[in-house]
Structures are given as structure tokens and as C-alpha cells.
Amino acid sequence: MSGHVAAVIAGAGSGTRLGAQVPKALVELGGVPLIVHAIRGVNEAGIDDVVVTIPPGPVAREQFGEALEAGGASARLVVGGTTRQGSVANGLSVVGSEFVLIHDAARALTPVAVIDRVVTALKAGHDAVVPALAVTDTIKEVGPTQTAGELVVEPVARTLNRSVLRAMQTPQGFRTDLVREAHRLGAEMSANEASSAPDDAALIETMGEPVVLVEGSPEALKVTTPWDLVVAEMVLNARGVL
Numbered sequence: 001m002s003g004h005v006a007a008v009i010a011g012a013g014s015g016t017r018l019g020a021q022v023p024k025a026l027v028e029l030g031g032v033p034l035i036v037h038a039i040r041g042v043n044e045a046g047i048d049d050v051v052v053t054i055p056p057g058p059v060a061r062e063q064f065g066e067a068l069e070a071g072g073a074s075a076r077l078v079v080g081g082t083t084r085q086g087s088v089a090n091g092l093s094v095v096g097s098e099f100v101l102i103h104d105a106a107r108a109l110t111p112v113a114v115i116d117r118v119v120t121a122l123k124a125g126h127d128a129v130v131p132a133l134a135v136t137d138t139i140k141e142v143g144p145t146q147t148a149g150e151l152v153v154e155p156v157a158r159t160l161n162r163s164v165l166r167a168m169q170t171p172q173g174f175r176t177d178l179v180r181e182a183h184r185l186g187a188e189m190s191a192n193e194a195s196s197a198p199d200d201a202a203l204i205e206t207m208g209e210p211v212v213l214v215e216g217s218p219e220a221l222k223v224t225t226p227w228d229l230v231v232a233e234m235v236l237n238a239r240g241v242l
């Protein structure tokens with residue numbers, strides 16, 4: 001598996017919403033940085049060629065290097081861009097494998113079984129594969145905000161059919177030359193987060209290429225806020241890690 005599949009893990013994001021003074025990927029979960037958990041996950045799935053995108057500057061490179069060494073993890077470090085999309089494009093530039101998984105350090109606890117499903121679908125001939133979960137909440141589309149006294153309210157435009165909605169996760173798997181071309185064609189979108197693609201699969205969709213979904217996992221939650229970190233600690237505890 002490792003000879004045909006590489007992994008790019010986006011780790012250049014800030015830890016602002018977590019209240020951290022270090023990049024989000026270096027925030028510790030159970031005493032171990034998120035990025036180390038993420039690398040261990042893809043390693044356990046048989047993928048040893050790992051590229052991690054990091055913030056610019058010697059301080060960040062030193063921080064990541066020390067974190068990986070302390071965690072017994074190995075990866076090639078590549079300076080990311082100003083957006084996640086730009087960072088992934090930088091990571092893809094050094095990948096030489098037939099297939100690539102694009103992962104987020106923030107989804108550090110993605111189970112190996114999910115990664116295996118993505119790789120299996122890739123090797124079965126699907127060029128773009130995303131793990132996803134069924135949406136269980138009722139989802140409503142809203143219009144422009146309004147005011148009600150001191151309150152800000154949002155008018156409901158319509159209620160979406162949740163039976164055909166799915167929530168995307170990572171790692172998203174691709175044939176490498178396809179996703180690299182998708183990033184090339186969508187490069188202008190990466191100027192800022194507001195205009196950049198919501199995920200890598202969206203870039204494939206804009207090319208008119210098919211994307212398929214496989215079953216994800218609630219354990220592949222995205223650690224963005226302090227609350228998410230608490231939930232992730234509970235997942236680790238349930239695994240018997242803490």
C-alpha cells in the first residue's frame with residue numbers, strides 16, 4: 001500500500017480558535033500533538049510517505065521537527081500557503097505516488113478503518129474518494145440577517161432534505177495527477193479563505209469529474225474549538241489511550 005499511496009497532512013493552520021499560542025497541529029491531545037496523532041493514523045494504515053505542511057519560518061520548522069521527533073513520527077515538512085488550499089497545493093508538489101490522501105491534522109483521530117476504505121475505493125478505480133457521515137440534524141438554508149430589537153435573526157429560506165446530505169471528512173483520497181491538475185486550475189481561488197474551495201473534492205467537482213463517498217466515522221471529528229478538544233479527549237479515553 002505504501003508504495004502507491006502518499007499522504008499530505010495540512011498542518012499550517014493557526015490555533016487561534018483553540019486559544020493556543022502554537023499552530024493548531026501542535027496543540028496537544030492526551031499529551032501528544034494533533035499532528036503526531038494524524039501521522040500515526042496514516043502510518044497504521046500502511047502509508048509511510050507523509051508530507052506535512054507547516055507555517056513559514058525557522059521557528060515553526062523547529063517546533064514541528066521537535067514535536068515529530070518526540071512523538072516518534074516521521075514526515076517531510078513543506079511550507080504551506082496563506083490558505084489551506086494553497087498549503088495543500090504546496091504539499092502535492094512533492095508527491096510522486098500514484099494516489100494521495102489529503103488529510104487535516106485537526107481530524108487527528110480518524111480511525112484506520114476509514115483510511116482503509118478510502119484507499120480500497122481508490123484502488124478499485126475511483127479517482128476521488130471522500131469519507132462522509134449522514135447528516136442527522138435538520139438543516140435549513142437562511143437568507144440575509146435581520147434585526148429584532150437588539151437581536152440578530154436569520155430568516156429561513158428553505159428546509160433541505162437531510163436524507164441526501166452528507167458531512168465531509170478527511171482524509172480525502174485522489175489519483176495524484178488528477179487532484180494536482182484540479183489545484184492548478186483552481187489556483188486563483190486560493191487567494192483567501194473566503195474564495196478558496198471548501199475542500200479538495202470540490203475542486204474535482206468543478207472539473208466535472210466524479211467524486212464518490214465512503215463511510216466515515218464520528219471519531220474523525222474536526223478539532224477546531226476547546227469543546228472539540230474535550231470531545232476528542234473522550235474519544236481517546238474510550239480507546240483506552242488515556
